[in-house]
């Protein structure tokens with residue numbers, strides 16, 4: 001089966017490698033079809049495509065859009081989008097727009113826990129100041145010696161009930177799917193096991209997503225356990241969704257799964273890339 005890796009991040013959002021370094025790493029790892037899916041931003045696509053072309057690697061432009069659905073943050077991946085589409089670009093800019101203010105609130109909350117200078121410290125780690133996110137704060141907390149690893153930070157800070165947590169309103173599901181489809185892309189629910197949804201909530205999310213024209217769901221992802229691959233393969237079958245596969249790679253020392261390293265999709269599922 002084609003080694004497709006359709007989810008990863010560069011320095012344009014919260015990854016640690018450039019789009020060029022990602023393309024080269026994907027190629028070296030045997031990826032046959034690659035997509036860059038930075039959070040809320042398509043600024044890395046031109047470089048990624050050029051580097052993929054130079055490496056002889058098939059490439060699809062992608063993006064991972066942050067939305068708020070039923071009070072929860074959910075991520076919707078768009079694959080095969082035209083990164084010049086004006087509605088997509090304007091929509092992503094509107095989603096990014098709240099991040100600086102949120103970053104200041106995160107820093108204020110950390111300050112109340114005795115951690116000073118977090119806004120400036122996190123900004124030092126952000127390759128793109130419009131895309132300041134929790135991962136950059138996590139790297140600052142590691143650098144400051146407050147916790148040993150980024151994964152450990154996310155157990156003690158930046159999450160609900162802990163210092164540095166700030167509720168935030170992202171985009172809408174309907175808009176995200178509309179922007180992706182309007183830009184010629186295919187919409188995919190990212191890492192569905194990560195949202196803490198009940199069975200009923202998840203069903204409602206998928207039904208709303210399908211009504212809006214959403215077509216796919218991630219099954220084999222670096223953000224799922226092997227047991228969750230099986231569970232979401234069943235969801236894809238029952239709900240009539242295409243299946244996607246991607247490492248969600250953020251960097252060499254931080255990510256569970258390397259580019260192109262995950263098991264294949266179960267053979268009976270229809271891959272989101274079936275007609276590409």
Ligand code: AMP
Pocket residue numbers: 014039066132133134135150151154155250
């Ligand atoms: P943001 O969009 O600013 O809320 O940041 C979300 C990002 O934080 C995700 O895309 C991950 O890169 C990172 N993240 C969230 N939870 C964890 C976790 N438990 N361990 C490591 N990284 C995490």
Ligand code: MN
Pocket residue numbers: 009014039135250
């Ligand atoms: Mn991330």
Ligand code: MN
Pocket residue numbers: 064075190191
């Ligand atoms: Mn995500």
Ligand code: MN
Pocket residue numbers: 007008009064248
């Ligand atoms: Mn991701």
